[in-house]
Amino acid sequence: MKALKISEAVVRRLPVYLQVLNDLRKRDVQTVSSQELGNKLDLNPAQIRKDLAYFGDFGRKGIGYDVSYLIEKIRQILKLDQPLFVALVGAGNLGRALSNYSTYLKDNMKITAIFDAHPSIVGTQINSLTVLPIEALKATVAELNIRVGIITVPAAEAQNVADRFVEAGIEGILNFAPTILRVPDEIRIHHADFTTELLSLAYYLDKEGDELNEPSMD
Amino acid sequence: MKALKISEAVVRRLPVYLQVLNDLRKRDVQTVSSQELGNKLDLNPAQIRKDLAYFGDFGRKGIGYDVSYLIEKIRQILKLDQPLFVALVGAGNLGRALSNYSTYLKDNMKITAIFDAHPSIVGTQINSLTVLPIEALKATVAELNIRVGIITVPAAEAQNVADRFVEAGIEGILNFAPTILRVPDEIRIHHADFTTELLSLAYYLDKEGDELNEPSMD
DNA sequence: TAGATTGTTAATCGATTAACAATC
DNA sequence: TAGATTGTTAATCGATTAACAATC
Secondary structure, eight states: OOOOOOOHHHHHHHHHHHHHHHHHHHTTOOEEOHHHHHHHHTOOHHHHHHHHHTTOOOEETTTEEEHHHHHHHHHHHTTOSSOEEEEEEOOSHHHHHHHHOOTTTTTTEEEEEEEESOTTTTTOEETTEEOEEGGGHHHHHHHHTOOEEEEOSOHHHHHHHHHHHHHHTOSEEEEOSSSOOOOOTTSEEEEOOHHHHHHHHHHTSSTTSOOSSOOOOO | OOOOOOOHHHHHHHHHHHHHHHHHHHTTOOEEOHHHHHHHHTOOHHHHHHHHHTTOOOEETTTEEEHHHHHHHHHHHTTOSSOEEEEEEOOSHHHHHHHHOOTTTTTTEEEEEEEESOTTTTTOEETTEEOEEGGGHHHHHHHHTOOEEEEOSOHHHHHHHHHHHHHTTOSEEEEOSSSOOOOOTTSEEEEOOHHHHHHHHHHTSOGGGOOOOOSOOO
16 A cells, blocks of 8 residues: 555545544543444545545454544644644734634644734734734744744735745645635645635525425425 | 536535636626636636536637626526525624625625624624624524524534524524534535634645655555 | 637546455 | 454446537
């Protein structure tokens, strides 16, 4: 078994597995089968086994997967077994909200710098971090060993921020602005654009074309 | 056009097309080809033509697509040609940030009610809306004709909020909490969980040192 | 017209699911 | 052991891409 190309779909499921596994561990569950995971996630058990098998033999035949061990392994695969420092640009409401989110702290991701272009915001405090001027981005990224950038500025400014991130040598960007960004191929971009989710949700409403009441006939 | 089953992948691309088209219109571009759209979005032009052809013949051979006409058509497909009222539960930082987002206002989606479970937050103002107690949810949803719910509460409270939304007769939910929700099949749930995006991003960093040590050689 | 570009069918590619020997 | 469940191969399903006649 050699370095096989892992599809994006597989990688995207790993954090979801991690989420459920963390939950199981919190409830002191020792072992879980692909069947049980599949039930919880509405996924085919074979798919879960296959996903995990790309990375190693983590389970035990007849038993299932040890929850803590699998958590450890998935964290290794996602390279979350070592600290990963993150910068955020755009200290508006959304930026502040993300800074407060502690969810990924336990996953070794840490926002260590926040930037904004507006003089009125620069210098304010967010969670013990002082908002820095955007001009300080490049130097700070190098100094603090920051590898990921989060963009929470308005769409019109997002490309400019992306350019600055690239110039600063960032390796990956999480973009919240509802716009497409142009970056070199070697930079990884993920979109966290909830407007897309919200608009596509609208498509699925009112399936049968009936009124506001749901059809309760079988 | 018969009621052909449209795949989720297709529906998810529609809002992205809309985004680019809106941008083109803002720049007074009249007409666009699938080739040009493909360049902008890093998508295969044939895919774009096929996606659109599921819903009708929107283009003109030899010419391309009329930008304004296509915008209108996609908005119709997504049912955004009529107002869609949205409720939000969880008036913390993230909830406030979303309330401020005006992006989807122009797409006829409007947050018309905000709820929170904490007495200290209930009664405060967000964008001319008064935060209501969670107990008022059901009555308000009915009264204001709200069809979509947004969840921006901590993971531990998310299922409870989802249950309340379902009981209130909501048709779709956009969930920001990093947890899996259980709802009846007829309720559509979309996830806007950026922690998933952020964790999977970590996988792709550090390309050059990419060769994971494969544990099992068998 | 001649060049451009759609809508659509056919070919390809990739991802999911089923099945089962291995084995805890 | 006997039942359970993995890891993996083969079968199926679905989505993307190529190709091209139709036609603006």
